[in-house]
Amino acid sequence: MAYTEEELKKELETKEYEYGFFTDIEADTLPKGLNEEIVIAISKKKEEPEWMTEWRLQAFRAWKEMIEPEWANIRYKKPDFQDISYYSAPNKKPKYNSLDEVDPELLETFKKLGISLDEQKKLAGVAVDIVMDSVSVATTFKKTLAEKGIIFCSISEAIKEHPELVKKYIGTVVPQKDNFYAALNSAVFSDGSFCYIPKGVRCPMELSTYFRINQAGTGQFERTLVIADEGSYVSYLEGCTAPSRDENQLHAAVVELIALDNAEIKYSTVQNWYPGDKEGQGGVFNFVTKRGLCEKNAKISWTQVETGSAITWKYPSCILKGDNSIGEFYSIAVTNNFQQADTGTKMVHLGKNTRSTIISKGISAGKSQNSYRGLVQVNSRAENARNFSQCDSLLMGNECGAHTFPYIEAKNKTAQIEHEATTSKIGEDQIFYCNQRGIDTEKAIALIVNGFSKEVLNKLPMEFAVEAQKLLEISLEGSVG
Template structure:
């Protein structure tokens, strides 16, 4: 009997590989490799930063030098050589303040390939986009529309110059410089990222989105995102990432800080699709990211992530529930295939009274990959009536991959109610045969089963993103079952 074998799938996969693996020849200015105080001063100078910012960076660098790379995560990789990375690379013709007509046509061609619409006339999607290529922000759309509402959405390098009072007050307030090794590194060398401020009582009229792209080889990407939702405001923020396919491992160490003031709500969604390495585990992005939000009174922060890319992922979007009645949510789908490794999860820190958190994590492992959920739910002694519900489900495909769950619970107040549920399942031959018998081929059957498994999280994504994420899941898992 003819059987759609793993080999057939692999053949097919060759033609459909990592779709964003192209490299665009942009005329770029790239710093020599290496890291020291002079390099940091040079970055700061390049960005025309004020003195306080240069000092802030140098302080972070000195602290970073004394720190060691963490080893507790359930991932194994060759440590990056931090002196063998270039810390600044910028497409030469990029200037977000100029009109689109002045932009390098190669750059526009790249946006097209990435499926990003920068043409403000095409308001169909109703998404404002900031695009960061390598170290700099190259285009921000819809600025004017947003300005009318008092919303600031701009590259963080611009915010440092234009809105120093906000940046000074909030940068490093949620993720301190010394929080961890990669956060310290990022604080020293970050080159761009997005800044967003929603004024009191304003509901942001469109999705804000940042698109990150690593283009040059031998570089790392260290972006920094700061989102401030003032009292009673609402914003939904999207983030997408891709990189060219390369044999080398590229480092991506980002920091994202969210601040939700009283009665504010931030919804932060990520579709992470950095190059995962090839089928043999060569190359791929090291994705070491610190994301954290601070919730004041009656506020809410909701993280949703679909993680399909990167060779190694180390990432724990967290919420500090400081204000009474604040709410933290974490919805995650992490897919690993071939030799990918992911150690991801969240921390929910309950400090205020009547704080609530929800964690839903869906891990899908295939090939030789390893997928770990690591989560902390912490309830302080003074936090009355804290509630947490956690659900961690793992789906395994084949018998060479691994799924791991590391839930940590620290409760110091008796009124807390914590629930934790976990399941592990395998895509069964009987499920596939059942689908096949109904005329659904194996590839489509896997997509159907995986989408069903991930549904609770996919439902949390904004509509346009959900469709993209669904497709991404299918592509990421192609060739994973024979």
């Protein structure tokens, strides 16, 4: 049975709120800057065991020696890493007393997305009547999940409650020193999620609602670890279609997926961080490392809709280690105004008969730059590996750019690799044709963009897909004529 958001809401409405506001966490912030003392302090604040503190320190030491990468097709002023505060306790106090105090532009967007009033309040930081606090939601969910033996909790909790699992898997797919941002994340990660699906269990619900509600308060350095044990299945939804006005400029998340023999993980993301204003001021820098490992006959699908952030640097990848394993990457990346995105995937074929599919749709408008960067690597022992890649770019206007950087490395002669790429432009003729049929220009663009993105939108879970569709329309509003 699929557990829907509606059902959850009903359940919460009828449920007495058990815990009240969280008051036992002090709203405190560590001083700016990063050194070993800060890393230790973070670990201490989170009451972590020693092995975790040590793990963070190893990461920090590695990070100190690393240089921020410059190979991506993006231009920005590098953040001053000593001018950031790396720990801030979640602030549970509402920012506003009623919706009237919230930025009307933000509310307008909420309305267009069809987000319920209660949820609007939650997302904008207004005190709510029905408290959709993480604690109560998590409790509701956990009960259903616990019956199946599924563990779904924050990574901090997992470190305390399930150290053996965390210790065994954390850093096995994205090692501490994998790259500059992954190392930084490993040293200072604030929180994130942990999920374990036991052998042979099919997770009965999309793990989504929890995130949508909580997203508004998550920190800069998220760490996610998903483990699907042999023969299990999970569909995981991350992100939020509502615009996140986060004052943190730098975001560096790490997501690790482990699909053991015959397991399947479907990981869907909608990213809508603040992209900066129309002049290109402000906006989030999003440097994410996402990677999944497939054992024998396992399958990992990444689906992403990226519309936000001033800078996106993100390559959800699959290591196809086991024979017959499958990796998939479906992506829509939208850039408008002065946004820059350099995103794509890596498919590393190690096992025999491994297969991968890449469908990337880039939409550029305004003065934005949108790059696809992808690597398909076939190892010498990966007999009969197959890959199909398709990269389509859609341009709107004359001032934006679309770029494709496909890398192919095949060390086995039996490999079959296909790459297709197209670039098209929304033409005045298409718009006029729609206009003539009674469809105004905004709607016409939405129609054309949705048609262009259809293959990827179809991969999203139903209710997410509808929202993502609306999100595409909003992101591109005012980008033509």
